[in-house]
Amino acid sequence: MRISPKYTQIVAITILGAATVFTVAILIFIIIFVLEKGLPILSFNFLFTNPTDMGRSGGILPILIGTVLLPVLAIIVAAPLGIGTSVYLVEFTHESRITRLIRFGTDCLAGVPSIIFGLFGFIFFVTILGMGWSIMSGGLSLAFMILPTIIRTSEEAIRSVPKAYREVSFSLGASRWQTVRKVVLPNALPGVVTGVVLGVGRSIEETAVVIFTAGSSLLIPTSLFDSTRTMAVHFYILAREGLSMDNAYGTAASLIIAVLIVNLSAYWMMHRFIARRN
Amino acid sequence: MEDNTKINDKIEIKNLDLFYGQFQALNAISMTIKPKLITALIGPSGCGKSTLLRCLNRMNDLIRGVRITGQVMLDGKDIYNSGMEITELRKKVGMVFQRPNPFPLSIYDNVVYGLRVAGIKGKNQLDEIAEMSLKSAWLWDQLKDKLHHPALPLPLDQQQRLCIARLLAVKPEVILMDEPCSALDPISTSKIEDLMHELKKDYTIIIVTHNMQQASRVSDYTAFYYIGNLIEFADTKKIFTAPDKKQTEDYISGRFG
Numbered sequence A: 001m002r003i004s005p006k007y008t009q010i011v012a013i014t015i016l017g018a019a020t021v022f023t024v025a026i027l028i029f030i031i032i033f034v035l036e037k038g039l040p041i042l043s044f045n046f047l048f049t050n051p052t053d054m055g056r057s058g059g060i061l062p063i064l065i066g067t068v069l070l071p072v073l074a075i076i077v078a079a080p081l082g083i084g085t086s087v088y089l090v091e092f093t094h095e096s097r098i099t100r101l102i103r104f105g106t107d108c109l110a111g112v113p114s115i116i117f118g119l120f121g122f123i124f125f126v127t128i129l130g131m132g133w134s135i136m137s138g139g140l141s142l143a144f145m146i147l148p149t150i151i152r153t154s155e156e157a158i159r160s161v162p163k164a165y166r167e168v169s170f171s172l173g174a175s176r177w178q179t180v181r182k183v184v185l186p187n188a189l190p191g192v193v194t195g196v197v198l199g200v201g202r203s204i205e206e207t208a209v210v211i212f213t214a215g216s217s218l219l220i221p222t223s224l225f226d227s228t229r230t231m232a233v234h235f236y237i238l239a240r241e242g243l244s245m246d247n248a249y250g251t252a253a254s255l256i257i258a259v260l261i262v263n264l265s266a267y268w269m270m271h272r273f274i275a276r277r278n
Numbered sequence B: 001m002e003d004n005t006k007i008n009d010k011i012e013i014k015n016l017d018l019f020y021g022q023f024q025a026l027n028a029i030s031m032t033i034k035p036k037l038i039t040a041l042i043g044p045s046g047c048g049k050s051t052l053l054r055c056l057n058r059m060n061d062l063i064r065g066v067r068i069t070g071q072v073m074l075d076g077k078d079i080y081n082s083g084m085e086i087t088e089l090r091k092k093v094g095m096v097f098q099r100p101n102p103f104p105l106s107i108y109d110n111v112v113y114g115l116r117v118a119g120i121k122g123k124n125q126l127d128e129i130a131e132m133s134l135k136s137a138w139l140w141d142q143l144k145d146k147l148h149h150p151a152l153p154l155p156l157d158q159q160q161r162l163c164i165a166r167l168l169a170v171k172p173e174v175i176l177m178d179e180p181c182s183a184l185d186p187i188s189t190s191k192i193e194d195l196m197h198e199l200k201k202d203y204t205i206i207i208v209t210h211n212m213q214q215a216s217r218v219s220d221y222t223a224f225y226y227i228g229n230l231i232e233f234a235d236t237k238k239i240f241t242a243p244d245k246k247q248t249e250d251y252i253s254g255r256f257g
Helices: A005-038 A046-047 A063-092 A097-111 A114-128 A135-159 A163-171 A175-205 A208-214 A231-240 A246-276 B002-006 B049-056 B086-092 B105-113 B115-117 B123-136 B140-145 B156-168 B185-201 B212-218 B236-241 B244-252
Strands: B011-020 B023-033 B038-042 B066-074 B093-097 B172-177 B204-208 B221-227 B229-235
Touching: A005 A246, A046 A246, A063 A097, A063 A135, A063 A175, A063 A208, A063 A246, A097 A135, A114 A135, A114 A208, A135 A175, A135 A208, A163 A175, A163 B156, A175 A231, A175 A246, A175 B093, A175 B115, A208 A231, A208 B011, A208 B066, A231 A246, B002 B038, B011 B049, B023 B049, B023 B229, B038 B049, B038 B212, B049 B066, B049 B172, B049 B221, B066 B123, B086 B093, B093 B156, B105 B115, B105 B123, B115 B123, B115 B156, B123 B140, B123 B156, B140 B156, B156 B185, B185 B204, B204 B212, B212 B236, B221 B236, B221 B244, B229 B236, B229 B244, B236 B244
Parallel strands: B038 B204, B038 B221, B093 B172, B172 B204
Antiparallel strands: B011 B023, B011 B066, B221 B229
């Protein structure tokens, strides 16, 4: 017996809709759960005073600083490298065995668990290069971790710029580099920015890499070679060692809000950019 | 045709072969293009007319696996073999594409794109050339008050004339047109054709077209291509009234293609 398409359609919509509702509900539940426990703790004082007694009491000022510094350093290193690589791969090479190999390599790296990058950073930056547990080691390791994401997203963005724009630009006497700078990159920018923001998000949230490479000092860093602690690590240590669940949730809430701010400002920047161009 | 042989040829194509990998797309093409006249390339799809057009500003260089032998002389210099800078060549031999393709920039920024790329920065000079180019493309009166508006919302025929203005700004000598009206309605098409008549006073124009009426209306010379071969090349009147070859006659009378 054949079921009428009218009914299979209803069943399909119900299942798909239920999946969506379920997913969104879980996400909202997690966010509300954390915010409910954390927001009462959050205050100006909490954010801008030093922790005391290993974080059992006091605020998270040094952690806030660490959480800003590490991703910033990671992006400063990874964004030019990643965007440069993707421009080179798309605009200056032909599809060949080598480019396919590079692409396969970046795909593999993108799937490597972050703790492997942490271990690599520990062995290479912390030990071999003697940078110790420091903002530098942590930032560079995070940079390597987010590099594949940035390369792949910017590559897609650059590739999706219409071929016609390039042709016109060449036909008006522009060199390849001029074409990249004046036509390809501006049009790929929203996609490129998305990749960079994903990278910022991933490095703000990262725990394993940071523990291995930046350590977990609670002091305010005075140089790039000081150890530091990020919110994610702070949260992990507070919760894991049972130091203070209240402060752990306070930190978690700040982390969620920080990620929200990063994403919103990126969207805002992108919209402004697109609006300005049109 | 004999009367014109005294005029120096603008472009001379000598024995040009083009291969995409193993496939030969053009067979021993030889033809000459007279200056300040319109030459039309006609023929059924896949006959190689667009490919030939793209040999003239070396746009085929962008495609991998293309191999070209033979010569294309521009004012007596081989563009494939004279140490000619490819960017210089493309400034001399400009192109209008099938679909209007303004950049997603303002009207003004579109027109001066080629100038900026060439390193011209002076605002007065840019303004002056932009105005001249828009005037030559018959757009100045409509667009002079919204130069800094985006170009993409313009109607298609204005977009196409904007692309022509953008090209005129770099002062080309030859304009290649690759089916410039195929995305346009008949009224817009006739505007572009009128514009071509005006432009031929100053520019050598080569147009690829599917539209035989268009070829007969706008061109002085017509070349008929079929499967990578130049079948017949003569005065447009002769091609459309008394072609020498049977294939030409069959094509223009609509028996195939």
